[in-house]
Amino acid sequence: MRQDDEGPVAADALDRVTWALRRTESAVQALKEQRLRPLGMAAAHYSLLMRVHADPGLTGAELARRLNVTPQAVASLVARLEDRGQLERRPHPRHRHVQELHLTDAGQDALRVADAVVAEIEQQITDKLGPEDAARLTALLGQAADAVRET
Amino acid sequence: MRQDDEGPVAADALDRVTWALRRTESAVQALKEQRLRPLGMAAAHYSLLMRVHADPGLTGAELARRLNVTPQAVASLVARLEDRGQLERRPHPRHRHVQELHLTDAGQDALRVADAVVAEIEQQITDKLGPEDAARLTALLGQAADAVRET
DNA sequence: TGGCTACTGTCAAACGTTTGATACGTGCCC
DNA sequence: GGGCACGTATCAAACGTTTGACAGTAGCCA
Numbered sequence: 001m002r003q004d005d006e007g008p009v010a011a012d013a014l015d016r017v018t019w020a021l022r023r024t025e026s027a028v029q030a031l032k033e034q035r036l037r038p039l040g041m042a043a044a045h046y047s048l049l050m051r052v053h054a055d056p057g058l059t060g061a062e063l064a065r066r067l068n069v070t071p072q073a074v075a076s077l078v079a080r081l082e083d084r085g086q087l088e089r090r091p092h093p094r095h096r097h098v099q100e101l102h103l104t105d106a107g108q109d110a111l112r113v114a115d116a117v118v119a120e121i122e123q124q125i126t127d128k129l130g131p132e133d134a135a136r137l138t139a140l141l142g143q144a145a146d147a148v149r150e151t
Numbered sequence: 152m153r154q155d156d157e158g159p160v161a162a163d164a165l166d167r168v169t170w171a172l173r174r175t176e177s178a179v180q181a182l183k184e185q186r187l188r189p190l191g192m193a194a195a196h197y198s199l200l201m202r203v204h205a206d207p208g209l210t211g212a213e214l215a216r217r218l219n220v221t222p223q224a225v226a227s228l229v230a231r232l233e234d235r236g237q238l239e240r241r242p243h244p245r246h247r248h249v250q251e252l253h254l255t256d257a258g259q260d261a262l263r264v265a266d267a268v269v270a271e272i273e274q275q276i277t278d279k280l281g282p283e284d285a286a287r288l289t290a291l292l293g294q295a296a297d298a299v300r301e302t
Numbered sequence: 303t304g305g306c307t308a309c310t311g312t313c314a315a316a317c318g319t320t321t322g323a324t325a326c327g328t329g330c331c332c
Numbered sequence: 333g334g335g336c337a338c339g340t341a342t343c344a345a346a347c348g349t350t351t352g353a354c355a356g357t358a359g360c361c362a
Binding site for chain 2: 348349350351356357358
């Protein structure tokens, strides 16, 4: 009988899906940061602006949930983006002290420029994999995310 | 002629591979943190221990490069793990003030317990996708990482 | 041998995020 | 209508990381 039955610290742990996921995401994020920095925009800013662009009128708390960060982190980013004139906080029609988030025209412009950079990275991956494998990768990632959330 | 020719902020930006990658990685990391916390170990600690387990004798700087973090972050984690008696810093045979990193027996045990949790999450994903799709996902992630690094 | 270069490790400070706690406004149920 | 629960927003403090700068050591070449 082997004595590692309880778990030999899996020698193939570095071949796992979760490990590959971590490495790839890390590489993509690093490249994104690197190319976004010259434009004066952090990756977190881009993600937030894109989210607000997709769902205008979001509240800070709701935005925090969708980005998987805390409301305080969102508030910090929003304050900065508002100072730059890229984001706007409007009073909510029903709730008085709730603020709706909307992109300004300047925010739209900044997002368009930043998105070109991200789209280029996306293209880089799509070129390497081909259209069908890229679509398959996206689908598989979606299934993996579902598997994790179904806990 | 449409005026968005320069880029309409891609309405399908949320269907991108990079976006799916971000969401999935975030979900996996969140679950990992959640299940590792009761064991008194952060995800960053697990990653570091697993790396040292795979390549014993690594230096802090080399470890930092492989984990995509700064040497200072590694030094901070190493100090804590050393205090817990899970990690050991031995003098490098050739370079005098260079420290080699090795797991202690206690470190091995802690890693084994933590790895069981991570392996369970891996299994959760593999069960959902099936063996062949899981392998395909890993392969596609590897190709995507290569595409990004080939810049 | 002397000096240059590259790599490693550590210190100090700034930044961003999380954690914890508090106050305000709304909607629901008794 | 009064009271309770939920969601939102904000403040203060602790934590972890990055950025920037510095000292020590080994390898290389003139």
